[in-house]
Amino acid sequence: MSADSPSSHVAIGGATSGLTLNLHPLPILNISDHLNRSRLTSSGDIKIFGALLGTESNREISVVNSFELIFGSPDGDVDMAEASTSATRNTSQMLNTAFFDTRREQFKQVFPTLDVVGWYSIGKYPALEDVTLHKQFAEIIETPIFLLFDSEHQPASQALPVKIYEAALAEGGKDEDTKGKFVELVYGIETGEAERIAVDGVSRGGMGGEGEESTVVANLTTQRNAIRMLYERVSVLLQYITAVINKTAQPDHTILRQISAIIATLPTMDAKEFREELTTECSDVQLTTYLTTLTKQLNALSEYADKHNLLHPPPNDDFGGSHGGMRGGRGFAGGGWDLGGGRRRK
Known part of the structure; x- marks a missing residue:
């Protein structure tokens, strides 16, 4: 000082x-x-x-x-x-x-x-x-x-x-x-609503856990509070509009114009372009999920084949031996070889 x-x-x-x-x-x-x-x-x-x-x-x-x-x-x-x-x-x-x-x-x-x-x-x-x-x-x-x-x-x-x-x-x-x-x-x-939520999150600090867990919980809690607050505000507007339609409340044209301006800034959810985009995105997500599952199954099948080949090695390709290409007393019946010897069937 x-x-x-x-x-x-x-x-x-x-x-x-x-x-x-x-x-x-x-x-x-x-x-x-x-x-x-x-x-x-x-x-x-x-x-x-x-x-x-x-x-x-x-x-x-x-x-x-x-x-x-x-x-x-x-x-x-x-x-x-x-x-x-x-x-x-x-x-x-x-x-x-x-x-x-x-x-x-x-x-x-x-x-x-x-x-x-x-x-x-x-x-x-x-x-x-x-x-x-x-x-x-x-x-x-x-x-x-x-x-x-x-x-x-x-x-x-x-x-x-x-x-x-x-x-x-x-x-x-x-x-x-x-x-x-x-x-x-x-x-x-x-302060605005968002600022109050942010300040509340800062004041709470690392409460509720340690390290990454605390950060994740704090972020999720902040998002939940924001969504809940938004839901409460929308519910109030919906109740007011319902009351005006049912003629149980006096219409305030200033408030109605403000509500109309807010709705005008929102994206149109029933438009054809929105449905096409939503369908395309949904299809892409499902296709990605299918490909992920298929890749996991192929990986599991490849590991199973490797383990099977390790326990049961494939037969020798040399057919000129005394066993006529057989290994362990067994031969390839489907390859034209007799199970009892090394001569080709006529």
Whole structure:
């Protein structure tokens, strides 16, 4: 933690821009994972930071993802290997803008609806290097937000180890009082159904088994919960539509239009192309099963033949001996040889 006093870089009662913040669970998990990996690979006091991805509509910001950043010269070359080693605290280090631009474009290709809305770091209170980094981000992003993850958070506490700030706005003639300081923002937690299931799975960890068994059970449990939740939602919609058809419930055209839009996005299950594709796939699966069974039977037959030949070797092909091509007193009756001797029948 910085040697500065806890409130030296926080403006008490500073004016904000009136942002409405919604924080999703994924950035918190990413920052926690980033911190744990840095602690395992670095020694001493560490300093990690990264960018926050989200959406901004009017004055509402939703933070839904994040990615890690590295220190370096502002126009330095991009070195992907530095991302896991550049965690040592150094107030003279600056944001590697080349690396930032590269990662920003990569995430933009995967998540075209998301953009960088701010950045994150660790600490109990904002430090001097946080002010320096925030000024660099402000040159790239318009009014960035700053998420501070408390690495010394006590597990017994019920509050999240997260505080979100923005640069303090000057009020009246108090520009010097708020210059280079942060003001804390109020934020809310926003999660979807899929995110709640994922967070629940992460919180349970390796419960229920060990090794691969635990992973398989956890995955199957997650899938079962997701399918059960989907089934419950569909059942509610089906009950509502049935009630509307039976005129036991008042139709809400807004809800009906939303249901119609959802159904329109689903594939048509009764189409001729679907039935042909399903029949072809079913035939391919059955044919593959038959071929597998046939291969196993042929392999078993081959092993049986090898064992039989080992116990009962085939007769000698040399018919010029005293036994007239017979072995062990026996001859080939079907080959034109008399069972009693070596002369050919007339």
